[in-house]
Amino acid sequence: MQQTPPQSLPRVIGPWIATAVIIGTVIGSGVFKKGRNVADNVPEFGLIMAVWVLGGLLALLGALALAEVAVLFPRAGGNYVFLREGYGRCAGFLWGWVDFWILRAASIAALATMFTESFHDVLKQSIAPGQKVDVLSFWPRQLLTTLVIGGLTVVNVRGTRLSGGVQFAITILKVASLLFLITAPFVVLAVASEPTHPPQVSHLSPAVPSNLFGINWSGFGVALVGVLWAYNGWMNIAPIAEEVKEPQRNIPRSLLLAVFTLIALYCGANLAYHLVLPRDQIVAKDANGHLSSTPVATEFCGELLGPVGVVLASAIVMTSVFGALNGNLLVGPRLLYAMGRDRLAPPAFARLHPQYHTPALATLAMAGWSVLLVLCVGALTQYQVPTVPLGFAELDLNVPRGKSPFDIMTDFVIFGSVTFETLAVASIFVFRWKYPATPGNRAYRCWGYPVVPALYVLIMALVLVNFFVNPESRTEALVGLGFIASGGVVYALFFGTRRA
Template identity: 75%
Template sequence: MQPTHSQSLPRVLGPWIATAIIVGTVIGSGVFKKGRNVSENVPEFGLAMGVWVLGGLLALLGSLALAEVAVLFPRAGGNYVFLREGYGRMAGFLWGWVEFWIIRGASAAALATMFTDSFHDVLRQSLYPGQRVEVLTFWPRQLLTVFVLAGLATVNMRGTFLGGAVQFAITVLKVASILFIITLPFGVYALVAEPTYPPTLGHLSPMWPSGAINWSGFGVALVGVLWAYNGWMNIAPIAGEVKDPSRNIPIALLAGVFILITLYCGANVAYYLVLPRGAIVAKDAAGQLSATPLATEFCSVLLGPVGVVIASAIVMTSVLGALNGNILVGPRLLYAMGQDRLAPANFARLHARYQTPALAIAAMTSWACLLVVGVGALTHYRLPLIPLGFHDLDLNVPEGKSPFDIMTDFVIFGSATFETLAVATIFVFRQRIPVTPENRPYRCWGYPLVPALYIAIMGAVLANMFISPEQRTEAIVGMGFIGTGALVYVACFQSRKA
């Protein structure tokens, strides 16, 4: 690699690719995986759909506010820049600390793990149709996951436009795949004279709880849905590479979120029409929710063994797109922090030929690979999360919780905390920077109600994570990690000039 000190990243991304980056990085595993968690905690169809709609509305409220901030600061780094400019260098550093070590690394690791699991399903169905045979054992699957991460990192090192073009192509495929899932029950019903599993309205009952709503369960389900929508902010870190940012950033944010709400709600209605709730919340012998994605079970019921292969291919394509988007977007944070000397300065160097932050890409991908191996071993061998002392805090890995769910819950705690603070910077900048047509070509619709409502709901979600036994470990450990980051900043960076 031949690094050079380039001053800025080139603006090469138009509105189509910018929108594809949002949709492509968001649609990954959540729409196929988290429906089981939602149905387990919210048994009523109407309320379960309300969780999916609320998750989308939260993303919409946040995007309406964040678009204004992103247009003010269209630079590489996204939330890091917003928090640094709004609250100071320590706030920016803490976002970078949590985003690198937990949010982005765990997202990439979780997505890569699910890609390998789906590949394993295809392999098993091809070699042993209808049998639950483990074709690849634990360590070969970990090695394959690492190879997938390394391969996508190599693609993104070779050019931002190349990575964006790959993202656009995969996004088109994954949107088409979800539309296939949405229409499949009705296609089968129309083409088959007497389908074995026709769409059944009876599966939508009960529609609403007969008594009081279990708000704690609703909150746990919402955390799962927030993982499905996680990444709607991903236009911000690459804002410095978007053409005409004052126009294209708001377009990409709003169009992307509307597409997501439509696809997610449509797919979940299709699942419920075909699968009874007992099949959705099925558990294995260990008491863990079935690891089979809902899309796989859904297509298997309608199309038989070939449906398993089709669904696994859909999941693989979707997860691959989200994973590529994370590897494209995530390293821009290290690039921005390297420029500010809040991370190793070499992260701010661009490759002399490809003009990409290649070293930052390599660092983020390497950490994701370590998480794949570490969290996989933690759950595979049932190792304690805190082996020495502190047992009274009950911070060990819950029985029956998969590596995927552990990593995604950590992601949501970290992202919800700092992304809420990032949206709140709109109030800071409204006071600090005069509102004029020149510096505000886009202004948040519904200000101040829209950002205030987003902040209030996300605050309630975070509070519920500390209350809920299913997510308390992730919340407490996450807060401890943020505190550790504050100590690192004070020890290493407090005396440096801004």
């Protein structure tokens, strides 16, 4: 019996929308929230900026290498395809296992949660300014979070061109918002005759310690993990490569333009934060010793513009995470689509909607699991659950009351992301060996090969080691390893004996 050839996604994404997908999915919450974590772990301003620059340079090194791999395999699925072709079906399945169940779903859930919280902040400032009251209680906020995910799911099911257009428009707003934050201190200083709190360079602590060996490298590593969350998603052109027009030319251009733009915006925004806010205000903690959950951008705008600035900052954060959320719902289902074509996931995920030509079922599955994650994490933060006896120990499922659902969901994203994304970049060495370059067989070749990808892999390997060295991140690393191992067991039981 002759098999029906798999359907292909139409190439409808041009270079500008491709660039907007990358920028729009990366700029979400990190640039507004993670500045506190960075400043808390790295006390010197120069080192704080070095962390943000290093995160950007890592993304740039990875982009230079990954662009070659993506041009070689311009197919839906991104890292899943690279790992499958480079290391075998099991490696591809493990990425899909971790990405669907934790990485992508947790990112969607975290971004939707932050959108709702920012919207709630706007309501509070509009209805009850200056009062610490909840306009919406906890569970209505969770309901709103699920409705936001549901609404964007409909947009992404109805067409890639439609969701790409939405992404482009929101990305323009994001970039404009960050440019506003970067220039705001200087504009306020210029127009105000006697500014109440002008930017003061005295806020900036020394660039680096006098003794470089006196740097707390473990703290630097923890800060870098926070920055990696802010840059997380720079690979997001790869999952939609099958839908990019002229991929040999547009993938490298869009990827590199997006990364350079992100570095400039992130470094500019954090410079502005530290020009206006003293470090003690940035690393402010509550009575329980937890870092303030208020985005740095909110305090920054409040310091410059008062209550109006607080509302404006909340609107900026809300718009930003909305765009990142839409981008993730556009990119994430392409993984399930690719795995469905290979029968490493239910084959129904590979079916395209007859009218909109989108992986509708895969999109609904991704959104449904993200909604369930929002509700489950919300329940863990609100209710006490009994400990689970394991015979030799007890597993405490309760979540500390001072920890937000956002932080819980982002804690477990970076370890798995770093692990598999590093393997994806390293696959360039495999493909250079398996498919030797000849004149004309590669439209793009990695600049600086093999130094550029080797340097990326080495630095990211050190980041992974730091996960286990630092007690604050060791739990996330061990849980991540355990979940990867569980994926290996599932593959062995259900797919290990199947032929490709």
